[in-house]
Amino acid sequence: MLTTLGRSALSFASYLGEVALLMRDTVGAILLGKIRWRLVMFQIAEMGFRSQLVVSVTGAFTGAVFAAQTYFQFHKLGMDSAVGPVVSLSMFRELGPVLTGLMVAGRVGAAIAAEIGTMKVTEQIDALRALGVQPVDYLVVPRATALMISMPLLVVECVGFSLIAGWFVATQVLGVQEAFFLENMRRYTDGYDIAWALSKGFVFGVIIVFLSCYEGLNAREGAVGVGRAPTEAVVRCSLSILISNFFLSFGLNIIFPTV
Amino acid sequence: MSSSPETPVIEVQALKKRLGTQDVLRGVDLQVRRGETCVVLGRSGCGKSVLLKHIIALMRPTSGRVLIEGEEITGLPERQLLDVRRKVGMLFQSAALFDSMTVEQNLAFPLKEQGIRDPKVIKERVTEALDMVDLLGAESKMPEKLSGGMRKRVGLARTVVGRPRCILYDEPTTGLDPITSDSINRLIRRLQKRISVTSVVVTHDMKTAFHCGDSIVFLHEGRVYFQGTVDQLRASTDPVITDFIEGRSGDAD
Numbered sequence: 001m002l003t004t005l006g007r008s009a010l011s012f013a014s015y016l017g018e019v020a021l022l023m024r025d026t027v028g029a030i031l032l033g034k035i036r037w038r039l040v041m042f043q044i045a046e047m048g049f050r051s052q053l054v055v056s057v058t059g060a061f062t063g064a065v066f067a068a069q070t071y072f073q074f075h076k077l078g079m080d081s082a083v084g085p086v087v088s089l090s091m092f093r094e095l096g097p098v099l100t101g102l103m104v105a106g107r108v109g110a111a112i113a114a115e116i117g118t119m120k121v122t123e124q125i126d127a128l129r130a131l132g133v134q135p136v137d138y139l140v141v142p143r144a145t146a147l148m149i150s151m152p153l154l155v156v157e158c159v160g161f162s163l164i165a166g167w168f169v170a171t172q173v174l175g176v177q178e179a180f181f182l183e184n185m186r187r188y189t190d191g192y193d194i195a196w197a198l199s200k201g202f203v204f205g206v207i208i209v210f211l212s213c214y215e216g217l218n219a220r221e222g223a224v225g226v227g228r229a230p231t232e233a234v235v236r237c238s239l240s241i242l243i244s245n246f247f248l249s250f251g252l253n254i255i256f257p258t259v
Numbered sequence: 260m261s262s263s264p265e266t267p268v269i270e271v272q273a274l275k276k277r278l279g280t281q282d283v284l285r286g287v288d289l290q291v292r293r294g295e296t297c298v299v300l301g302r303s304g305c306g307k308s309v310l311l312k313h314i315i316a317l318m319r320p321t322s323g324r325v326l327i328e329g330e331e332i333t334g335l336p337e338r339q340l341l342d343v344r345r346k347v348g349m350l351f352q353s354a355a356l357f358d359s360m361t362v363e364q365n366l367a368f369p370l371k372e373q374g375i376r377d378p379k380v381i382k383e384r385v386t387e388a389l390d391m392v393d394l395l396g397a398e399s400k401m402p403e404k405l406s407g408g409m410r411k412r413v414g415l416a417r418t419v420v421g422r423p424r425c426i427l428y429d430e431p432t433t434g435l436d437p438i439t440s441d442s443i444n445r446l447i448r449r450l451q452k453r454i455s456v457t458s459v460v461v462t463h464d465m466k467t468a469f470h471c472g473d474s475i476v477f478l479h480e481g482r483v484y485f486q487g488t489v490d491q492l493r494a495s496t497d498p499v500i501t502d503f504i505e506g507r508s509g510d511a512d
Contacts, residue, residue: 126317127355130348131369131421132341 019214025136026144026210034134039142040149047108047143048150054103055154056161062095063087063162067170080176084185087166092193096159097200098245101208104147104154105237109212112143113233116216117226125217135217144209151205152198159197192256199255200248207244208237266329268293268425268457269314274323276309283309285481286323291425291474296451296458298472300465302503305478307461308352311427314459315347316340327425345373348423352430354414356402362389362413363398369421388420389413391453392446408439412446419450426450428460432467444470465504468492477503 029035070083116139119125125135163185170176215233219225271289275282283306291297301307312318313325316332324333332343356365366385375381389395392412402410411431418426431447432440444467450456451471460471468475468489475492477485477500485492485500495501502508 122358123351123353123355124357126312127349127351127357129317129337130315130344130351131372131417132344133372134337134341 018218019210022136022140022214022217023206023210026140029134029137029141030145034137034141035145036138036142039138040145043142043146044150047104047111047146048154051104051107051150051154052157054107055100055158058099058103059091059096059158059161060165062099063091063164063166064169066090066095066162067166068174071170071174071176075174080170081180081184083166083170083176084181084183085188087170088163088185088189089193091159091162091166092189092197094245094249096162096197097155097204098241100151100155100158100201101204101241101245102238104151104204105208105212105241106234108147109208109233109237110230112209112212113215113219113229114226116213117219117229120217120219121221121226139217140209140213143213144206147205147209148202151208152201155197155201155204156194192258195256196252199252200245203244203248204241207240211236211240267291267326268328269297269459270324270326270329271310271314272324272326274310274313274325275321276306276313276318277321278309282481284313284320284323287478287481287483289476289483291457291459293457294451294455295473296447296460296471297474297476298468299459299461299476299478300463300468300503301478303463306481307463307478308429310478311349311429311459311461314427315344315349345421346423347425347427348418348421349427350411350414350418350429350431352433354402354410356410356413356417358402360402361398362394362400362402362405365402365413366417366420369417373421384420388416391419391450392416393442408435408443411435411439411443415443415446419454419456422454423456425457425459428458428462430462430464431460432462432464440464440466443467447471463503 067083067087070086071080074080074082074086116125119139125139128135128138167181171178171181212233215229215236219229267290269289269291271287274284274287276284287306287310289297289310299307299310309318313320314327316325316335320333324331326332327343327347330343332340335343357368360368363385366388367381370381370384375384385398386395389397392415394409394412394416397405397409397413402413405413415431428447431443435443447458447460447467448471451458458471460467462468472489475485475487475489476483477492479499485495485497492500492504
């Protein structure tokens with residue numbers, strides 16, 4: 001029992017260590033100026049641009065249902081005008097980044113792990129090395145750069161759509177006074193909340209890209225091995241996002257305190 | 260490092276490799292001189308491919324040394340290996356073409372990595388390499404549309420396009436029909452004559468060995484069992500070798 005526990009603790013520690021080494025190599029390559037901008041642009045289009053539909057639909061419907069539920073509860077207390085700030089704050093601070101993170105983990109994380117995993121088992125990664133190209137420079141750096149740029153923007157887009165949908169449901173469908181809705185939303189939402197969303201988006205982007213690249217680079221031979229890589233990537237990314245979000249909220253509350 | 264003509268281009272000293280609990284290589288020594296083609300024979304799983312991957316440092320030895328043109332590469336960090344690897348080309352067993360690129364992009368890739376930017380030069384070199392493997396006109400095809408033999412030939416073109424001084428072939432004819440195999444063997448021979456590269460060919464195909472080899476190394480149970488010329492191999496009466504050449508399993512019927 002203790003040995004099993006110890007063994008899994010050890011393998012978890014070595015997993016974290018290997019991901020950290022991958023991050024070190026990537027950051028090292030970026031600092032050495034090994035960024036291939038053409039590949040970065042391609043990845044931004046592939047991972048960022050093409051995730052917009054998923055992310056905006058997620059944002060819109062979450063914002064809509066959230067506004068409706070808040071209205072149902074607050075209406076009893078006669079606090080209709082609080083719907084705006086409640087939706088806005090929770091979307092900026094928690095739901096926007098987390099939902100975007102989960103959706104992107106599913107869409108992009110799986111794709112990264114599957115693509116790199118396939119390259120691994122078909123010797124394409126060895127071929128890169130044999131041709132004198134560092135796989136980290138060619139595969140990880142462009143994806144990491146692209147996602148670190150795209151994720152904060154996707155989070156803002158998600159939150160933006162959620163606010164529009166929330167506004168629509170609250171004021172146009174449920175009859176909340178538009179002026180109060182907007183004014184209260186504006187008063188209680190400040191730059192810190194946006195910084196909060198951007199920071200979380202960035203961190204989740206880092207989590208997604210490194211965990212997924214790691215799964216791809218360590219994919220095992222055969223159909224089963226390649227098949228497992230994306231599954232593992234999505235599961236690990238999603239859990240890491242949810243868990244780290246909790247600690248991030250505490251950390252960010254110190255950096256960007258709630259006034 | 261300057262290398263005198265006598266320095267072997269590829270030198271492997273007491274190479275040992277342990278994978279998991281299995282000793283794959285148990286002390287292999289190998290020397291390949293400039294312009295020579297060394298064929299490494301052996302049964303599947305005897306460590307031939309592992310040996311090859313050590314020569315281009317895709318794998319790190321448990322102990323022993325690998326020298327390329329007199330320069331030790333065993334302990335070099337990845338980034339410093341990149342220059343060594345540009346001297347040595349490798350044809351992978353599966354050809355390992357980049358499946359997100361066309362044939363032309365696959366061939367242009369090593370050139371661009373060498374810092375060649377002029378599109379005219381790139382085009383010329385790509386055409387030349389494709390001509391060498393008789394695949395002119397396949398430039399815009401994607402790798403998945405090619406047959407196994409064509410993929411191997413494109414892989415070979417990608418290996419030579421960067422003009423390496425050594426080429427390592429990992430089972431160049433495995434899985435190909437006899438006629439395509441023969442064309443690959445001729446290609447290997449032609450490359451030796453035309454650009455006088457130093458080569459190591461890993462195979463279990465006797466035709467390749469007899470057709471291409473200047474010297475033969477026979478690996479058995481992780482060690483060099485026989486080393487000599489093609490004629491010496493043919494004249495051998497050692498049962499392990501004669502069984503291999505004639506394809507006898509050694510089991511009683």
